[in-house]
Amino acid sequence: MTKQYAFxxxxxxxxxCFTCAMACKNQYHQExxxxxxxxxxxxxxxxxHRERAFYSLACNHCENPTCAxxxxxxxxxxxxxxxxxxxxxxxxxxxxxxxxxCPYGAPRYNPVLKKAEKCSFCYQRLDAGLKPACxxxxxxxxxxxxxxxxxxxxxxxxxxxxxxxFTKLNPSVRFILPEQPRMVTRSDV
Amino acid sequence: MSMELPLVVFTVSAQAAIGLVAISTxxxxxxxxxxxxxxxxxxxxxxxxxIGLLASLFHLGHPLGAPTVLNHLGTxxxxxxxxxxxxxxxxxxxxxxxxxxxxxKALGIIAAVLGLLVxxxxxxxxSPPSFPAxxxxxxxxxxxxxxxxxxxxxxxxxASQEKQAMLARWLxxxxxxxxxxxxxxxCIWLSGGTVMRETGMAFxxxxxxxxxxxxxxxxPLAVMxxxxxxxxxxxxxxxxxxxxxxxxxxxxxxHTASNLGGIY
Ligand code: SF4
Ligand code: SF4
Numbered sequence: 001m002t003k004q005y006a007f008x009x010x011x012x013x014x015x016x017c018f019t020c021a022m023a024c025k026n027q028y029h030q031e032x033x034x035x036x037x038x039x040x041x042x043x044x045x046x047x048x049h050r051e052r053a054f055y056s057l058a059c060n061h062c063e064n065p066t067c068a069x070x071x072x073x074x075x076x077x078x079x080x081x082x083x084x085x086x087x088x089x090x091x092x093x094x095x096x097x098x099x100x101x102c103p104y105g106a107p108r109y110n111p112v113l114k115k116a117e118k119c120s121f122c123y124q125r126l127d128a129g130l131k132p133a134c135x136x137x138x139x140x141x142x143x144x145x146x147x148x149x150x151x152x153x154x155x156x157x158x159x160x161x162x163x164x165x166f167t168k169l170n171p172s173v174r175f176i177l178p179e180q181p182r183m184v185t186r187s188d189v
Numbered sequence: 190m191s192m193e194l195p196l197v198v199f200t201v202s203a204q205a206a207i208g209l210v211a212i213s214t215x216x217x218x219x220x221x222x223x224x225x226x227x228x229x230x231x232x233x234x235x236x237x238x239x240i241g242l243l244a245s246l247f248h249l250g251h252p253l254g255a256p257t258v259l260n261h262l263g264t265x266x267x268x269x270x271x272x273x274x275x276x277x278x279x280x281x282x283x284x285x286x287x288x289x290x291x292x293x294k295a296l297g298i299i300a301a302v303l304g305l306l307v308x309x310x311x312x313x314x315x316s317p318p319s320f321p322a323x324x325x326x327x328x329x330x331x332x333x334x335x336x337x338x339x340x341x342x343x344x345x346x347x348a349s350q351e352k353q354a355m356l357a358r359w360l361x362x363x364x365x366x367x368x369x370x371x372x373x374x375x376c377i378w379l380s381g382g383t384v385m386r387e388t389g390m391a392f393x394x395x396x397x398x399x400x401x402x403x404x405x406x407x408x409p410l411a412v413m414x415x416x417x418x419x420x421x422x423x424x425x426x427x428x429x430x431x432x433x434x435x436x437x438x439x440x441x442x443x444h445t446a447s448n449l450g451g452i453y
Contacts, residue, residue, distance in 0.1 A: 073258060
């Protein structure tokens with residue numbers, strides 16, 4: 001397998017602090033209401049505890065990206081060297097087709113530029129030998145960057161509950177499931 | 190919830206024009222009798238398609254960039270849809286201006302086949318994986334039905350008296366199939382996963398859906414069964430019904446990303 005960068009989301013560690021989403025905002029200054037990375041609490045049907053669990057999600061830099069396939073002006077390309085899916089905003093005509101079509105809701109509409117935009121995996125930072133802003137900011141190392149060509153964590157899951165399964169796209173993201181909280185009762189003490 | 194008005198106008202107009210030229214071509218070469226006001230019919234179809242294409246530009250953040258949609262004919266159905274509709278407009282316009290007695294046979298057939306292809310491209314464009322309720326053949330079926338309903342309905346304004354009965358039969362058939370498909374689709378969605386079920390629930394809970402079923406399909410069907418000819422007011426009601434149906438299509442298309450963190 002060729003090099004494919006992926007976000008590694010460790011829900012066991014994530015404390016839902018939104019620092020990753022804010023770091024992305026600080027880096028790219030998206031318009032109000034526009035988020036490239038968002039932290040989603042797991043629904044109680046999936047995680048029925050008083051404590052909450054979260055997935056921090058952005059673009060998944062899919063192996064077969066729908067965004068690139070549907071864009072009528074070829075504003076997307078997938079980098080050969082690391083599989084990062086890049087949106088070239090100067091080519092975009094704001095038709096909204098990628099926004100409508102990506103099942104992970106990663107491309108967002110910029111109402112000021114009247115164009116789409118999305119997570120770029122901070123490829124300029126990657127090229128400079130730095131980590132993506134979100135990964136660097138996470139205080140508990142719950143968000144990491146891995147290369148799927150070498151990644152072999154046996155506990156990692158590609159499609160956990162709460163994350164839609166689209167095998168044709170093959171999203172480049174891996175998860176560690178949240179831990180069940182330990183119930184402490186009087187008899188344990 | 191987004192109304193996507195330019196897309197509502199574009200898709201319904203294009204499908205009405207396609208239905209009209211397809212019906213006109215078939216009418217011309219199948220069956221006997223005078224052709225009716227054929228030049229006006231093709232000019233009308235060209236105007237409706239042109240209005241639709243113009244409306245589609247209002248959907249773009251940068252309408253001046255529209256010509257660059259030629260760049261991705263390889264995989265983007267939207268490119269095929271836009272280019273196909275543009276070429277179709279040229280064919281219909283040439284056919285309209287070269288009418289002598291009837292439409293040039295080759296041009297008529299090319300327009301009808303290309304029109305069907307454009308409906309197919311539209312069906313593919315609006316069935317992405319992000320809308321489970323639409324990620325199948327249904328958008329194509331909906332769009333084909335719009336063409337099959339509005340085609341004969343609008344053709345009744347231009348066809349000769351001798352061909353009105355044929356148009357009435359086609360319209361009755363299309364309305365019957367349309368009623369069944371539009372009643373069944375949300376029922377099937379209700380048995381799907383979370384997002385598909387939400388789409389079905391949004392449809393059946395919407396007064397617009399029921400108004401469209403009753404006024405846009407059931408009532409016109411009853412009128413057709415009773416009268417066996419197309420009354421002059423009916424096409425107007427049918428156009429309104431199709432516009433309402435398309436508004437629903439875009440307003441209640443529930444996206445998979447709306448449920449991130451929930452059960453799919
Ligand atoms: S998650 Fe969506 S935007 Fe990102 S690469 Fe996949 S299809 Fe494209
Ligand atoms: S909004 Fe821009 S990037 Fe997205 S499909 Fe349209 S032209 Fe391509």
